[in-house]
Amino acid sequence: MTAPTPRQRRATIFDVAAEAGVSRGTVSRVLNGAPYVSPSAREAIETAIAKVGYVRNRAARNLATQSSGAIAFIVHEPDAVFVDDPNIGAILLGANAALSAADYQLVSLLIDTDRDSQRVTEYLAGGSVDGAIIVSAREGDPISRSIADLGMPCVMVGRPDNQLQLPWVGIDNRGAAQQITERLLSTGRRRIGMIAAGLDRDSGRDRLAGFRAALGDRYDDALVVRTGLYTYASGVDGMAELLRIAPDIDGVFAASDAIGAGALETLRGAGRSVPGDIGLVGFDDSAWARRAQPALSTVRQPAGGLGAQAAELVLEQVRSGTAPGAGTLLPTDIIWRASA
Amino acid sequence: MTAPTPRQRRATIFDVAAEAGVSRGTVSRVLNGAPYVSPSAREAIETAIAKVGYVRNRAARNLATQSSGAIAFIVHEPDAVFVDDPNIGAILLGANAALSAADYQLVSLLIDTDRDSQRVTEYLAGGSVDGAIIVSAREGDPISRSIADLGMPCVMVGRPDNQLQLPWVGIDNRGAAQQITERLLSTGRRRIGMIAAGLDRDSGRDRLAGFRAALGDRYDDALVVRTGLYTYASGVDGMAELLRIAPDIDGVFAASDAIGAGALETLRGAGRSVPGDIGLVGFDDSAWARRAQPALSTVRQPAGGLGAQAAELVLEQVRSGTAPGAGTLLPTDIIWRASA
DNA sequence: GCGCGGTGTGGGAGCGGTCACACCGTCAGT
DNA sequence: ACTGACGGTGTGACCGCTCCCACACCGCGC
Numbered sequence: 077m078t079a080p081t082p083r084q085r086r087a088t089i090f091d092v093a094a095e096a097g098v099s100r101g102t103v104s105r106v107l108n109g110a111p112y113v114s115p116s117a118r119e120a121i122e123t124a125i126a127k128v129g130y131v132r133n134r135a136a137r138n139l140a141t142q143s144s145g146a147i148a149f150i151v152h153e154p155d156a157v158f159v160d161d162p163n164i165g166a167i168l169l170g171a172n173a174a175l176s177a178a179d180y181q182l183v184s185l186l187i188d189t190d191r192d193s194q195r196v197t198e199y200l201a202g203g204s205v206d207g208a209i210i211v212s213a214r215e216g217d218p219i220s221r222s223i224a225d226l227g228m229p230c231v232m233v234g235r236p237d238n239q240l241q242l243p244w245v246g247i248d249n250r251g252a253a254q255q256i257t258e259r260l261l262s263t264g265r266r267r268i269g270m271i272a273a274g275l276d277r278d279s280g281r282d283r284l285a286g287f288r289a290a291l292g293d294r295y296d297d298a299l300v301v302r303t304g305l306y307t308y309a310s311g312v313d314g315m316a317e318l319l320r321i322a323p324d325i326d327g328v329f330a331a332s333d334a335i336g337a338g339a340l341e342t343l344r345g346a347g348r349s350v351p352g353d354i355g356l357v358g359f360d361d362s363a364w365a366r367r368a369q370p371a372l373s374t375v376r377q378p379a380g381g382l383g384a385q386a387a388e389l390v391l392e393q394v395r396s397g398t399a400p401g402a403g404t405l406l407p408t409d410i411i412w413r414a415s416a
Numbered sequence: 417m418t419a420p421t422p423r424q425r426r427a428t429i430f431d432v433a434a435e436a437g438v439s440r441g442t443v444s445r446v447l448n449g450a451p452y453v454s455p456s457a458r459e460a461i462e463t464a465i466a467k468v469g470y471v472r473n474r475a476a477r478n479l480a481t482q483s484s485g486a487i488a489f490i491v492h493e494p495d496a497v498f499v500d501d502p503n504i505g506a507i508l509l510g511a512n513a514a515l516s517a518a519d520y521q522l523v524s525l526l527i528d529t530d531r532d533s534q535r536v537t538e539y540l541a542g543g544s545v546d547g548a549i550i551v552s553a554r555e556g557d558p559i560s561r562s563i564a565d566l567g568m569p570c571v572m573v574g575r576p577d578n579q580l581q582l583p584w585v586g587i588d589n590r591g592a593a594q595q596i597t598e599r600l601l602s603t604g605r606r607r608i609g610m611i612a613a614g615l616d617r618d619s620g621r622d623r624l625a626g627f628r629a630a631l632g633d634r635y636d637d638a639l640v641v642r643t644g645l646y647t648y649a650s651g652v653d654g655m656a657e658l659l660r661i662a663p664d665i666d667g668v669f670a671a672s673d674a675i676g677a678g679a680l681e682t683l684r685g686a687g688r689s690v691p692g693d694i695g696l697v698g699f700d701d702s703a704w705a706r707r708a709q710p711a712l713s714t715v716r717q718p719a720g721g722l723g724a725q726a727a728e729l730v731l732e733q734v735r736s737g738t739a740p741g742a743g744t745l746l747p748t749d750i751i752w753r754a755s756a
Numbered sequence: 757g758c759g760c761g762g763t764g765t766g767g768g769a770g771c772g773g774t775c776a777c778a779c780c781g782t783c784a785g786t
Numbered sequence: 787a788c789t790g791a792c793g794g795t796g797t798g799a800c801c802g803c804t805c806c807c808a809c810a811c812c813g814c815g816c
Contacts, residue, residue: 086543131538131541131542132538132542133479133542133543134539134542134543134544135475135476135478135479135484135542135543135544136475136479137542138475138478139473139475139476139479144475146539146544165505168526169526169528172526172528172532173528173529176528176529176531176532176535179535181525181535181536181539182525182526183523183524183525184523184524184526185521185522185523186508186509186512186522186524188509188512188513188516189513189516191516192512192516195516195519195521196521198471198472199474199486199521201471202471202472202473202474202475202477203426203473203474203475204474204475204486204544308703308707337707341707344709363648367648367677367681369684369709
């Protein structure tokens with residue numbers, strides 16, 4: 077039998093004040109590093125804090141200051157993508173590092189069901205966080221809308237729905253897609269197709285647009301297979317369809333590495349060699365690309381940097397209280413590996 | 417020039433009360449679904465809430481009720497693992513679903529640097545959450561210790577450091593490892609090695625123990641390679657070493673699927689066929705296993721179920737205020753695929 | 757001796773809720 | 787007609803902290 081958990085009352089600022097023989101005002105000053113505190117009082121308070129084991133009550137502080145020292149990281153993705161997509165983890169880590177350096181706490185909230193969406197909205201409105209970072213927002217995302225309505229400092233990762241004028245950070249998907257397609261062309265490929273995905277958001281549409289721009293006159297819409305998500309499964313199916321449409325295809329741009337890995341699987345099954353028969357490139361520079369056989373040429377996007385940049389922009393808004401600039405693009409690199 | 421963000425004062429319960437022509441007490445009753453409110457008052461309050469756009473201030477409520485309606489999900493892992501390990505995502509989703517159903521908010525906190533550790537501890541002590549779920553705690557983890565000291569409801573995923581008597585949920589790593597090794601034996605393999613990892617925590621040690629138990633007299637410690645983390649890289653290196661130690665090896669138990677995938681890469685490079693020359697099994701049933709060539713036989717662990725179960729146990733403690741039972745083991749399945 | 761600016765300190769008034777209690781009708785039971 | 791139970795409501799105290807004003811004290815120059 078364990079004891080019935082006494083759960084004794086936690087020490088408050090009053091206890092500290094009493095212990096140190098000063099008033100709560102002085103304790104509060106010490107806690108907040110304010111000036112005009114005598115060395116003796118400061119010392120007495122510090123030992124009192126240690127003695128009674130005092131920790132600031134965050135709720136009380138939030139209520140009094142009308143702020144929280146926390147920033148929300150909102151992930152709105154179906155389960156499968158969250159688990160599959162390494163970018164989200166990297167963005168999260170980048171944001172965490174930046175916030176940590178500024179002594180802000182990151183709290184990540186994930187939205188799966190509609191019910192979650194409802195609850196997260198309330199959580200945000202309730203003042204538990206001072207700002208928000210939203211990843212992978214899609215068209216007409218209710219969360220983005222309510223954050224905009226709340227007037228809460230916020231940055232989106234990925235260029236959003238442009239109706240709400242929210243600031244964002246992202247990469248130049250179009251330019252990067254164009255570049256990698258051009259390099260594919262420069263290796264002598266002539267019949268080049270694309271497995272497109274995520275067309276319900278900017279990244280997907282821009283990658284397709286870049287592909288199209290690179291090909292110019294040679295662009296053939298029949299060689300573009302449009303799939304749903306950036307997943308392995310999309311790659312498997314998409315490649316199968318592409319082979320059926322154009323058996324003589326010799327180059328493929330997969331809209332993500334996961335798709336590329338799936339495509340590779342289909343090509344292997346079909347007995348086509350990569351890069352011998354077909355050149356294949358992906359996008360993201362995720363683990364998928366590095367561990368594929370052969371390793372995929374791809375576009376590296378600075379996922380950690382995106383998270384860090386988003387965090388900085390949110391903090392800037394929180395601190396200054398001003399409305400933000402429009403958007404920021406971070407540079408990408410092309411990584412040339414064995415697959416093309 | 418955008419307007420200087422008026423940031424108008426948010427409506428409070430007073431505003432609602434005034435608008436509806438009742439007192440704050442009655443509004444509070446409606447908000448909390450308490451009985452003894454006349455239909456007319458209820459209706460007036462509901463329209464008033466809608467009209468003034470009222471949302472409960474969470475900080476105030478937390479302060480008054482001394483609780484927060486939120487549960488922390490603490491991930492304490494080096495970056496690389498967080499991004500690589502699909503289990504964590506799955507556990508997170510499982511926990512989120514369970515908490516969501518109970519109308520609790522999950523906030524996930526990740527600990528990367530020591531500074532994070534410090535800040536998270538304060539965050540927890542500050543009363544922003546009512547309980548915590550800790551994943552992948554290691555020996556002597558400072559966070560687990562401070563949570564234990566706080567007397568905060570808490571459940572660990574994976575059997576922890578047994579000095580602190582915290583409740584946990586986990587799987588029977590030992591039993592599962594034993595089973596899959598036995599099945600490997602039953603396919604006629606005779607010289608069986610293991611690439612062990614994570615020996616600084618229970619899961620790693622137990623998997624090794626199960627392996628040993630399955631082999632009994634035939635166990636040969638020379639055929640166990642001890643690596644660090646459950647990563648692809650560990651698999652690549654571990655397998656190379658195993659081949660060097662015992663070129664005639666014909667069966668390998670990889671302590672995780674990521675390790676198995678890495679091992680596969682080395683075997684492919686060495687010209688050994690799987691399952692022809694060597695039978696290989698993994699652990700986790702993650703995407704690594706399903707997408708390896710050939711797909712890995714492995715142990716499926718109910719990651720989502722672990723998260724859900726952990727959430728339930730935390731909530732139970734929060735609600736009852738009682739100290740918890742010891743630990744819970746969830747069942748595992750063996751998935752037989754092409755690799756052995 | 758007096759006014760004055762700069763330090764250091766105490767304490768009241770919120771922040772926005774919840775909760776317990778007091779109170780007020782209404783209506784059934786005696 | 788009186789009592790009491792009960793549904794419905796208002797109100798004050800309080801949760802723990804910050805902010806700010808008032809005040810005490812100090813040495814200083816006039």
